[in-house]
Amino acid sequence: MIVVLQPDCTPQQQEEVLRRIREAGLTPHVSQGVMRTVIGVIGDDRTKEQLRTMLEAMEGVERVVKVLQPYKLVSREFQPHTTTVQVGPVRIGGPEVVLIAGPCSVESRDQILQAAWAVRQAGAVMLRGGAFKPRTSPYSFQGLEEEGLRLLAEARQATGLPVVTEVMDPRQLEMVLRYADMVQIGARNMQNYTLLREVGRCRHPVLLKRGPAATIEETLLAAEYLLSEGNPHVVLCERGLRGFDNHTRFLLDVSAVPVLQRLSHLPVLVDPSQAAGKRHWVPPLARAALAAGADGLLVEVHPDPERALSDGPQQLRPAEFAQLVGELRRVAEAVGRRLASPPEEVAGPATAAGARHGA
Ligand code: PEP
Ligand code: MN
Numbered sequence: 001m002i003v004v005l006q007p008d009c010t011p012q013q014q015e016e017v018l019r020r021i022r023e024a025g026l027t028p029h030v031s032q033g034v035m036r037t038v039i040g041v042i043g044d045d046r047t048k049e050q051l052r053t054m055l056e057a058m059e060g061v062e063r064v065v066k067v068l069q070p071y072k073l074v075s076r077e078f079q080p081h082t083t084t085v086q087v088g089p090v091r092i093g094g095p096e097v098v099l100i101a102g103p104c105s106v107e108s109r110d111q112i113l114q115a116a117w118a119v120r121q122a123g124a125v126m127l128r129g130g131a132f133k134p135r136t137s138p139y140s141f142q143g144l145e146e147e148g149l150r151l152l153a154e155a156r157q158a159t160g161l162p163v164v165t166e167v168m169d170p171r172q173l174e175m176v177l178r179y180a181d182m183v184q185i186g187a188r189n190m191q192n193y194t195l196l197r198e199v200g201r202c203r204h205p206v207l208l209k210r211g212p213a214a215t216i217e218e219t220l221l222a223a224e225y226l227l228s229e230g231n232p233h234v235v236l237c238e239r240g241l242r243g244f245d246n247h248t249r250f251l252l253d254v255s256a257v258p259v260l261q262r263l264s265h266l267p268v269l270v271d272p273s274q275a276a277g278k279r280h281w282v283p284p285l286a287r288a289a290l291a292a293g294a295d296g297l298l299v300e301v302h303p304d305p306e307r308a309l310s311d312g313p314q315q316l317r318p319a320e321f322a323q324l325v326g327e328l329r330r331v332a333e334a335v336g337r338r339l340a341s342p343p344e345e346v347a348g349p350a351t352a353a354g355a356r357h358g359a
Contacts, residue, residue, distance in 0.1 A: 001048045002078055003028075003039040003055055006062045013060030014039075020058070024051045031079040036062075040078040042228065069263070071220040073227040074234070079265040085233045087182045087205045088162035089343055090125050092235050093267030096340035097332045098296035100164060100269070101321060102128040103303075104311035105141065106148035114303040116155035118318035123325040125340045126182070127152070127161040128298055132168045133310055134188045141309040149179035156181070160343040164207055164298075170198040177204055187211050187239055187274070190222050200229025207235050207298070209271070212242045212250055216259055223266060235267045236260055237298060238289075240275030249277025249314070252285050257292040268293075273300035273314045282316055283324045290331045296340075299324070 003021075005014060014030075017039065021028040026043035041048055056064045067077050084093040092098050101119035106112045106129040116127050131148025133141065144151070152163045162181035167173050168189055176183055182205040189195055190211035199206055206226055210219045219236065226234050238257060240250025252275035260268045270292075272285035286297050302308045302315035316324065325339070332338050 001041040001052065002065045002067060003041060004062045004065065005037045005039065006060055007036050009037065009060030013058070017055065017058055017061060020055065021051070026051065029073055029078070033079075033081050038078065038080075040067075040073055042072060069220075070217065071224045071264075073232075074220050074223045074264045074266055076263060076265050081265065082261075083232065083234075083265045083267060085205050085235050085267060087126065087164070089160075090162055090340065092205075092269070093295050095337055097290060097294070097328070097337050098126065098269075098340045099124045099299065099325065099328070100126040100128050100296060101299045101301045102163075103308065104273075104300050104315060105130045105133050105309055106144055106151050106165075107309050109151055109154070111303060112151045112155045113158060115301060115318075116159045116161060118303060119301050119321060120159045120161055120342050122301075122318065122322040123329075123339060123342060124299075124301075124321075125161065125342050127155055127159065127163045128165070128184075128300070129155075129163065130166050130310070132166055132172055132176075134166070134168055134186050135310065146175060149176065153179045167195070167199065170195050173198050173202070177202060181205070182207055182235075185209060185222075190214055191218065193225060196222060196225035197229055200226040200231045203231060203233065205233040205235065206231060207237055207269070209237045209239050210241075210253075210256065212240065216256060216263065219256075219260070220264055223264070235269055235295075236264070237269045237271055238294075239271035239298075248275060248281055250275045252276075252289075254285075254288050254292045257289065257294050261293060267295040269296045269298055270294040271298040273298070273311070273316075277314050279305070279314055279316050279320065282314065283320075283327065286324060287327060287331050290328055290337075291335060293335065297328070 029040040101124040133143035164182040166184040167176040184207040187209040240252045243251030270289035276282045300315040301321045305315040
């Protein structure tokens with residue numbers, strides 16, 4: 001249920017509305033728009049129905065609207081303006097499109113520093129890299145775990161790029177939060193409700209990937225878990241669905257971008273790399289995603305993909321990524337946006353060593 005306040009509602013009137021909602025055992029979520037304030041009310045349906053008539057009669061209240069969708073806090077009805085999620089200096093969901101790039105997995109100090117400098121030079125504003133990897137086979141490389149996180153933090157220190165990395169298990173969360181600027185919930189874990197609740201209890205920005213067989217509604221309900229636990233800093237990410245053709249690894253659902261953006265106020269990114277499976281298909285999918293209105297991209301880039309320990313065939317070489325960024329710049333402009341710029345200055349003693357990696 002949403003309580004729409006009148007434009008001239010006073011702070012006292014708003015406080016009284018909030019008090020009544022809490023008194024009934026319901027939870028209010030205030031969303032301050034430019035034009036007006038709306039209050040989302042979460043809790044038992046019967047109680048909401050009883051409270052509705054009373055709220056409608058209160059001073060400062062314009063109307064009370066029932067939300068028909070099962071997801072509430074993530075819906076555009078609850079919050080008409082698009083959420084922006086701040087990750088260090090990077091703002092996701094604003095007019096600027098963000099490019100997040102880096103290897104599938106963190107493999108070594110040299111590899112992640114080289115990758116970080118290369119993607120930064122090309123125009124990425126954030127670094128990605130997995131330290132805990134959800135691999136299909138238990139015999140495949142599973143990630144460097146805490147050492148990988150340490151290396152990511154070193155790469156951030158060197159390049160100034162905030163880092164996003166996956167957390168697979170609530171037991172890893174505390175450790176991952178110590179190093180990462182943004183935590184990724186992977187496609188395979190999108191419906192791990194224990195993990196969603198735990199991540200929802202922290203205040204770190206979250207990148208929530210859509211599962212390969214998840215409907216739009218299931219995806220939004222997964223995000224609802226995060227918001228309902230109190231974490232509003234959520235970014236959605238389309239990364240391909242299970243299709244019936246094996247020329248691509250997953251079938252990129254480009255239509256998910258406008259659909260999610262219409263139904264939800266959360267920013268939407270696209271990961272063309274996991275969908276493509278082969279580097280050849282990454283640039284066209286990346287361009288399509290931006291053309292469709294994505295708020296940014298997550299692209300896998302490896303300094304030496306032939307030697308990659310995971311997802312080698314789909315990772316772009318630095319030069320290929322640099323060329324793609326040039327193309328994306330033009331696509332962004334064509335749809336009335338522009339690419340976010342990498343941080344101006346890089347502080348810290350690691351800069352000189354890092355600069356050599358970038359040379
Ligand atoms: C990844 O980003 O490397 C990854 C494993 O992604 P997904 O969860 O989308 O498969
Ligand atoms: Mn990968």
